[in-house]
Amino acid sequence: MPERHFIRDRIRSVGYAFKGAWLLLSTEGSIQVQAGIAVAVTVAGWYFRISPTEWMVQLLAIGMVMGIEGVNTAVEKLADYIQPGHDERIGKVKDISAGAVLLASIMASIAGLIIYLPRIF
Numbered sequence: 001m002p003e004r005h006f007i008r009d010r011i012r013s014v015g016y017a018f019k020g021a022w023l024l025l026s027t028e029g030s031i032q033v034q035a036g037i038a039v040a041v042t043v044a045g046w047y048f049r050i051s052p053t054e055w056m057v058q059l060l061a062i063g064m065v066m067g068i069e070g071v072n073t074a075v076e077k078l079a080d081y082i083q084p085g086h087d088e089r090i091g092k093v094k095d096i097s098a099g100a101v102l103l104a105s106i107m108a109s110i111a112g113l114i115i116y117l118p119r120i121f
């Protein structure tokens, strides 16, 4: 029964993904800081009664930053496994991966300023 296998395999994949998300959140300092910021802006969203559109932007920004941080963490771990010693190419791969997190974080911060600055000042 290929359909049954398909569904069972998808459920198993979601289980692995939850396991990975928990591993990320419980062991990685960078994502824990981002999770803390996510909680803070969620509280701010309730406090300032932001609009449904602003909620969508905020939630997408949180997901974008934390998602890219997760991929960056995976790239770093894979890089360390492939090359535990010093290697210029590995350094570049890690820099680019960290740069992706930085770009997402800058854009998310600007979106946050657009939402909250008019409410604070």
Ligand SMILES: Nc1ncnc2c1ncn2[C@@H]1O[C@H](COP(=O)(O)OP(=O)(O)OP(=O)(O)O)[C@@H](O)[C@H]1O
Residues within 6 Å of the ligand: 030, 076, 083, 084, 085, 086, 087, 088, 090, 091, 092, 094, 095, 098
């Ligand atoms: N094997 C390596 N070869 C060359 N340069 C490296 C190597 N590992 C790390 N680097 C350089 O050091 C920087 C930091 O790497 P590191 O793996 O410590 O990342 P990090 O962002 O500090 O990660 P974390 O704090 O989550 O462990 C990289 O962006 C890269 O420039």
